[in-house]
Amino acid sequence: xxxxxxxxxxxxxxxxxxxxxxxxxxxxxxxxxxxxxxxxxxxxxxxxxxxxxxxxxxxxxxxxxxxxxxxxxxxxxxxxxxxxxxxxxxxxxxxxxxxxxxxxxxxxxxxxxxxxxxxxxxxxxxxxxxxxxxxxxxxxxxxxxxxxxxxxxxxxxxxxxxxxxxxxxxxxxxxxxxxxxxxxxxxxxxxxxxxxxxxxxxxxxxxxxxxxxxxxxxxxxxxxxxxxxxxxxxxxxxxxxxxxxxxxxxxxxxxxxxxxxxxxxxxxx
Numbered sequence: 001x002x003x004x005x006x007x008x009x010x011x012x013x014x015x016x017x018x019x020x021x022x023x024x025x026x027x028x029x030x031x032x033x034x035x036x037x038x039x040x041x042x043x044x045x046x047x048x049x050x051x052x053x054x055x056x057x058x059x060x061x062x063x064x065x066x067x068x069x070x071x072x073x074x075x076x077x078x079x080x081x082x083x084x085x086x087x088x089x090x091x092x093x094x095x096x097x098x099x100x101x102x103x104x105x106x107x108x109x110x111x112x113x114x115x116x117x118x119x120x121x122x123x124x125x126x127x128x129x130x131x132x133x134x135x136x137x138x139x140x141x142x143x144x145x146x147x148x149x150x151x152x153x154x155x156x157x158x159x160x161x162x163x164x165x166x167x168x169x170x171x172x173x174x175x176x177x178x179x180x181x182x183x184x185x186x187x188x189x190x191x192x193x194x195x196x197x198x199x200x201x202x203x204x205x206x207x208x209x210x211x212x213x214x215x216x217x218x219x220x221x222x223x224x225x226x227x228x229x230x231x232x233x234x235x236x237x238x239x240x241x242x243x244x245x246x247x248x249x250x251x252x253x254x255x256x257x258x259x260x261x262x263x264x265x266x267x268x269x
Contacts, residue, residue: 064099064246065107067239068092068195070253070268072231075203075212075220082263085204086231086255087224088154088215089267091239092176094195099246104188104196106244109171111200113235116228120200123149123170124186131161139170144185146174150199151218157225167201167227174199200239202229233257237267 072086089111095102109120121128123139130137137160141152149172157165175183177195190196203215203224213221231237235255242248253268 064095064102064243065241065249066094066096067241067249067251067268068094069266070239070251072202072255072265072267073216074259074263074265075207075210075215075224076263077213079261079263081212082259082261083204083207083210083212084232084259085202085207086259086265086267087201087203087207087212089200089202089239090216091198091200091251092195093190093198093241095190095192099192101192102190102243102246104173104190108242109198109200110238110240110242111202111229112238113202113229113231114237115230118168118227118229120169120171122188123153123166123172124188129158129160129169137161139166139172142185146172146185147218149185150174151220153199153201154203154215154218154224155220155222165225165227167203167225168229171201172199173197201225201227202231203227204230204232206230231255233259 069092071090071092073088073090074083074085075087076082105122105125107122111118111120123142126136126138128137138158139149139152140156140158142149153166153170153172157163158169173185173188174197175194176197177193179193180191182189182191183194183196188196203226205226205228208224208226212224213219215224233255234257237253237255239251240248241251251268255267256265259265
């Protein structure tokens with residue numbers, strides 16, 4: 001008679017112990033700690049970059065400057081003897097709602113009449129036209145008086161990296177509203193609520209040849225300097241204001257078919 005074979009499973013409740021197991025455990029803890037540190041550092045860096053990029057993107061997509069009106073002024077000798085061209089533009093400029101402060105010293109204005117294009121910098125800008133080894137590239141005789149700076153813009157020239165007319169290289173400004181008294185000729189920073197007048201010379205060759213004595217309220221009997229522009233009736237003019245940060249502001253207008261007997265002509269809007 002054959003005996004029955006019975007199989008029994010051996011129960012072993014003892015865990016494996018030893019230095020090898022301990023080393024593996026410590027290694028796993030160290031790897032996890034290093035991975036966590038890398039993730040925390042990376043997330044912090046990404047957060048800072050995201051905040052910085054978001055702030056810059058907000059500044060770039062917001063149009064800071066806003067041109068409210070543009071008036072044209074004709075040079076004259078008398079009420080019946082006036083230039084056939086617009087020789088000075090007066091842009092009333094403010095800030096859009098929510099805009100950050102704008103340093104006018106860094107704003108570049110481009111203007112074209114379809115034939116000639118001028119890129120203008122602020123008359124107090126000391127860097128744009130400075131030559132090598134020379135600190136000052138602003139308009140010669142630039143000072144704290146807005147009216148004197150305008151007169152220099154219309155009748156004088158500047159020697160910086162080269163000699164050139166002020167009319168086709170610079171523009172000047174004058175404050176209209178500045179509640180906190182923060183805007184000046186030497187520090188032209190616009191804050192919310194500020195309103196300024198930007199003067200752009202558009203003196204034509206024909207106006208220079210005619211020798212007119214007055215342009216607006218400015219005495220130009222010493223002789224105006226040409227800007228190279230020629231704003232006769234029906235001229236299409238494009239003006240672009242490009243700040244240091246933020247979107248550029250564009251203003252286009254077409255001069256009236258006739259200036260008639262008007263010394264000051266409303267051009268925009």
